[in-house]
Amino acid sequence: MHTTNSPNRRAFTLVELLISIGIFSLLSMAIAWLLITSLRSNEIIWRQLSTQNDARQVLQEVVDNLRRAEQSDIGSYPIEAASSSGIIFYANIDEDGNRERIRFWLDGTTIKRGIIHPTGEPLTYPVGNESIVEIAHASINTVQGTPLFSYYDTAYTGTEVPLADPLTITDIRVVRVQLELEKNPGQSPVPFHAESVVQIRNLKEN
Template identity: 40%
Template sequence: MDFLKHNCNSKSGFSVIEVLVGIFIIILIGLAIYSFQKDIFSLNRTISGSLAAQDETRRALKSMSAEIRTASPSSLGAYALSQTATSSFTFYSNIDDDSFKERVRYFTDGSTLKKGVIKPSGTPLTYNPANEVISELAHDVANTATSIFSYYDANYDGTIQPLAEPIDIAAVRLVKITIVIDKDPQAPPEPIVLTTQISMRNLKDNL
């Protein structure tokens, strides 16, 4: 009888080692689930941010296209295009339908694409740089190896190379804008490239 009682007690419950092993396994499973969920949430945030940046950039390109397309001589009679570079572009255009032509400047500041606008003022009229109003157009711009602005002359057929530096401003008839968006260079998704090309109708000859 004592033997049966002792045998029964020896088989009941778990040993300390078994309990510790069980706890360790549960902890490992919990950490794996936490890590997986964290990665999923992080990826979701990155993708959502990338989509938002793409949408923002598309709106910027639409606005830029409309403003560049109507480039024309300034209110002082200066040539329609003022400055052409791979990361900035300055021109004159009536962007607010008043009686004056604004001086519009697109440029990058870090990873942000910005627009500066100067309205002519004073008597006689002048474009005072101190009056420039700057706004942000797009974020997460990553054009480290790609020109944002490329310029073409009247011979552009879709395949020729852009005008080389130094650019003859008077020869420019078409501007191509290429914006690379990368929310997080260290994480997926891959960079997104958005591009458009604008023919300036007031400068047209063979286009």
């Protein structure tokens, strides 16, 4: 028996091929989109986790140091200066028997720490000897209008408003530290907020 390929059969096969290619392309695009979305989501999650870790480390360091604040080696009051964006105080943070001059402050979007060890005879705290390191980045405290430091007196129970400017340094007994961090504003769902409250042990009155 003699058979021939009909034009309709060839046309139908071509249509099937085009449909198959179209379906394959759509599936490929969908899979690629899912992969890209998943990778971006994972990246955002890891950045958020990294931000949380940074915030916890900063809070722990600031709180641990502030809690130890005490009179300097030259007799200065435990707290030298205090504002919403920075604080300077004295504390023995390295167990060497001397009280270091500690400074934490917000510089733009970077939180920094400065340490000065007392030196000389008689002892002094030379500002030129300050060792400065950056301990956190991507702070948006200023943008959010959130003070890095807030201060409270002996009446603090947890609900009081902070002491108002101008601050009287000798009134400070409790310090609230608040961090607003956002490493990638275009991708983070919300800024990460962390805070802690520390009572300065050597200034407690009861």
